[in-house]
Amino acid sequence: MNAVVIKEVGPRDGLQNEKENIPTAIKAEFIAALRKSGLKYIEITSFVRADRIAQLADATELVALLKERGLWDHPESYSALVPNRRGLDQALEAGLQEIAVFTAASDAFTQKNTNCTIEESLQRIAEIMSVAIPAGVRVRGYISTVVECPYIGKIKPEQVRSVALPLLEMGVYEISLGETIGVAVPDEIAALLDCLLEDIPAHRLAGHYHDTRGTALLNVFRSLQYGLTTFDSSAGGLGGCPYAPGAAGNLATEALVYALERSGYRTGVSLPDLREATGKVQGFVSRPLQMI
Amino acid sequence: MNAVVIKEVGPRDGLQNEKENIPTAIKAEFIAALRKSGLKYIEITSFVRADRIAQLADATELVALLKERGLWDHPESYSALVPNRRGLDQALEAGLQEIAVFTAASDAFTQKNTNCTIEESLQRIAEIMSVAIPAGVRVRGYISTVVECPYIGKIKPEQVRSVALPLLEMGVYEISLGETIGVAVPDEIAALLDCLLEDIPAHRLAGHYHDTRGTALLNVFRSLQYGLTTFDSSAGGLGGCPYAPGAAGNLATEALVYALERSGYRTGVSLPDLREATGKVQGFVSRPLQMI
Numbered sequence: 001m002n003a004v005v006i007k008e009v010g011p012r013d014g015l016q017n018e019k020e021n022i023p024t025a026i027k028a029e030f031i032a033a034l035r036k037s038g039l040k041y042i043e044i045t046s047f048v049r050a051d052r053i054a055q056l057a058d059a060t061e062l063v064a065l066l067k068e069r070g071l072w073d074h075p076e077s078y079s080a081l082v083p084n085r086r087g088l089d090q091a092l093e094a095g096l097q098e099i100a101v102f103t104a105a106s107d108a109f110t111q112k113n114t115n116c117t118i119e120e121s122l123q124r125i126a127e128i129m130s131v132a133i134p135a136g137v138r139v140r141g142y143i144s145t146v147v148e149c150p151y152i153g154k155i156k157p158e159q160v161r162s163v164a165l166p167l168l169e170m171g172v173y174e175i176s177l178g179e180t181i182g183v184a185v186p187d188e189i190a191a192l193l194d195c196l197l198e199d200i201p202a203h204r205l206a207g208h209y210h211d212t213r214g215t216a217l218l219n220v221f222r223s224l225q226y227g228l229t230t231f232d233s234s235a236g237g238l239g240g241c242p243y244a245p246g247a248a249g250n251l252a253t254e255a256l257v258y259a260l261e262r263s264g265y266r267t268g269v270s271l272p273d274l275r276e277a278t279g280k281v282q283g284f285v286s287r288p289l290q291m292i
Numbered sequence: 293m294n295a296v297v298i299k300e301v302g303p304r305d306g307l308q309n310e311k312e313n314i315p316t317a318i319k320a321e322f323i324a325a326l327r328k329s330g331l332k333y334i335e336i337t338s339f340v341r342a343d344r345i346a347q348l349a350d351a352t353e354l355v356a357l358l359k360e361r362g363l364w365d366h367p368e369s370y371s372a373l374v375p376n377r378r379g380l381d382q383a384l385e386a387g388l389q390e391i392a393v394f395t396a397a398s399d400a401f402t403q404k405n406t407n408c409t410i411e412e413s414l415q416r417i418a419e420i421m422s423v424a425i426p427a428g429v430r431v432r433g434y435i436s437t438v439v440e441c442p443y444i445g446k447i448k449p450e451q452v453r454s455v456a457l458p459l460l461e462m463g464v465y466e467i468s469l470g471e472t473i474g475v476a477v478p479d480e481i482a483a484l485l486d487c488l489l490e491d492i493p494a495h496r497l498a499g500h501y502h503d504t505r506g507t508a509l510l511n512v513f514r515s516l517q518y519g520l521t522t523f524d525s526s527a528g529g530l531g532g533c534p535y536a537p538g539a540a541g542n543l544a545t546e547a548l549v550y551a552l553e554r555s556g557y558r559t560g561v562s563l564p565d566l567r568e569a570t571g572k573v574q575g576f577v578s579r580p581l582q583m584i
Binding site: 290 | 346425475477478479481503504506508510513544547550551554555556582584
C-alpha cells in the first residue's frame with residue numbers, strides 16, 4: 001500500500017563527476033551503509049573505459065571488495081551502468097545480475113556524450129541485450145533529456161516515446177526518465193506521462209528528475225498522481241549537473257525519503273541511517289551534502 | 293490571469309540571523325536591486341530593539357538612506373516588521389505605509405520568542421492596530437508554526453484558525469501562514485487550508501513556507517490549487533532556520549519565480565535581475581546562496 005521504490009544512484013551518477021579520487025574502500029563502506037539504510041536497489045558503479053570516467057575506473061575492484069567484505073549476499077540489489085559490449089563482459093565477469101543501459105531523447109545529446117546518434121545507441125543496446133538477456137541479467141534503460149536537451153532545447157513527448165518503445169521491445173524491464181538538466185516543472189512531466197502512458201504501463205516507468213532548480217520533488221509528486229512508484233535519487237544530492245556548475249544536480253535521497261514518508265508513502269528507508277551513509281563520502285566532495 | 297504575488301522577505305527575515313554586520317549602504321543597494329527585479333513588495337527591516345536583533349538595528353538609518361538615494365518613490369512597496377507599540381512609533385516616524393505584526397499558533401513558541409502567550413501577543417497587536425489603522429497604515433499578520441512547533445510538535449488547523457480570525461477582525465488585511473521549521477508536506481498544508489478556507493477567503497491568506505527539508509515548493513503548488521496567490525520568499529534563500537543549523541531556511545525567491553513562471557504563472561519578476569540583487573549580499577553571508 002503506497003509503497004515507493006527508491007533507486008539509489010549516488011555511488012555511480014553521484015560520484016562520477018567528482019574530481020578527487022575516492023578510495024575503493026570508502027565506496028564499499030558507502031554502499032554498505034546505503035544497504036543498511038534500507039535501500040534495496042543501488043547503482044554501484046559503471047563499467048566504462050577508465051579514460052572516460054576516472055572516478056569509476058575501479059569498478060571491478062569495487063565488486064571484488066564488496067564480495068571480500070561479505071557485502072555481496074544480495075547481488076540482486078546492485079546494478080551497474082554499462083555503455084557497450086565490452087562493459088557488459090566486465091559486468092558479467094564481475095557477477096552483476098542487473099545492469100543499466102542509456103540513451104537519450106535527443107540526437108545532439110547522444111552525439112555529444114557518446115559520439116553516436118540515438119539510432120546507433122539503440123543498436124549498441126540491442127547488442128548488449130542479445131547477451132545480457134540470455135545470461136539472465138535484468139536490464140534497466142535510461143533515457144536522458146526527456147523534457148529538454150541542453151543543446152537543442154525542448155523535447156517532444158512523442159520523441160521520448162519513440163525511444164522508449166524499442167527499448168521495452170528489446171527487453172528492458174523499466175525505463176528511467178531522465179530529466180537531465182533539471183529544468184522541468186510538473187505540467188511538463190504531466191504532458192510527457194500523458195503521452196507515454198498511452199502505450200506503456202506506469203510500473204514500467206521511473207522518474208529520474210534532477211533538482212538543479214528545485215523542482216524535482218514537484219515532479220515526483222506529479223508523477224505519483226500518474227501511478228509511477230519508482231524514483232531515482234542520490235544520497236545527499238551527490239552529483240552535480242555539468243551544465244550548471246555549483247548547482248545541485250541529483251535529487252537528494254534524504255529529501256525524497258522525507259517528503260514521501262511524511263506524506264504517507266512507505267520507502268523502507270531509515271533517514272538517520274541514510275544520513276550516516278552520506279556522511280561516509282561527505283569528506284571527499286567539495287560541497288556540503290543535503291542530509292536535511 | 294494566473295498572476296502570483298511574491299512578497300520578498302530577504303532584507304528582514306533573510307538577514308536577521310546573519311552574524312556579520314552588513315553595512316546599511318549594502319542593504320539599500322540590495323533593496324534597490326530587488327525593486328529593479330520587479331518585486332512589488334519588500335519587507336525591508338524590523339523596528340526591534342537593537343539588543344534583540346543587532347543586524348536590523350539600523351532600521352531608521354536604512355529608511356533615511358533609501359530616501360536620500362531616491363528609492364522611496366513607491367513607499368507602498370515597503371513593509372517592516374513591528375513587534376510592539378514602540379516599534380510602531382519608529383516605523384511611523386520613518387514613514388512606513390505598511391507594517392507586519394507577528395504571533396504564532398503555539399503558546400510555547402510565543403513564550404520562547406517574545407516572552408508572552410498567544411493571547412498576550414494578540415493584545416500587543418491590538419494596541420498596534422489601534423494606532424496603525426487610524427494612521428492609514430496597512431497591517432499584515434504573520435502566524436508562525438502553522439503546522440508544527442519546534443517545542444510542542446504538531447499544531448491543529450483549528451488552533452491556527454483561532455489565531456487568524458481575531459487578527460482579521462482587528463483589521464489585518466492578510467495573514468501570512470508561517471511554516472516556520474520547514475517540516476510540512478502538501479497534505480498537511482491541504483488540511484490547514486481546508487480548515488481556514490471555511491471562514492477566510494483565499495485572497496486574505498499567504499503562504500510563508502520554509503524550505504528546510506526541500507518541501508516548500510510542494511506546499512506552494514498545493515496552495516495554488518486552493519486559490520492562494522501570495523507567497524513569501526527570500527532572495528537566494530537568505531536566512532537559516534535556527535533549529536536546523538546549516539540547513540536552508542527560507543524558500544529562495546529565485547526557485548519560486550522559476551517554478552511559477554515555467555508553469556505559466558506571472559510573477560513580474562526578472563530572474564537575471566533577481567540574481568543580481570542576491571549577488572549584492574552574497575559576499576556578506578557565509579553559505580552559497582541559491583541563485584539557481
